[in-house]
Amino acid sequence: MYESSKPSARSLWGMLALIFGIAAYAFMIAAIGSEIIDASLWIQTPFYLVAGILWIFPARKILEWIGRGKR
Numbered sequence: 001m002y003e004s005s006k007p008s009a010r011s012l013w014g015m016l017a018l019i020f021g022i023a024a025y026a027f028m029i030a031a032i033g034s035e036i037i038d039a040s041l042w043i044q045t046p047f048y049l050v051a052g053i054l055w056i057f058p059a060r061k062i063l064e065w066i067g068r069g070k071r
Helices: 009-035 041-054 056-068
Strands: none
Touching (some): 009 041, 009 056, 041 056
8 A cells, every 4th residue: 555665865865955055055144144234124124035035946946856756
């Protein structure tokens, strides 16, 4: 009834890429954010809105890549 679904190497590498990629992205955004800490709210708000959305696109590609390995 159920298939033996052993995680593939693709899943391991994909998850590691997600974890380290998102962590690196967060550190990069934090470093840039520390430079604009004294900027007005009109500069900070769009920066954090865009930065908060941009990580989704590479993460989606990695998740799609992981999913292709199970077919």
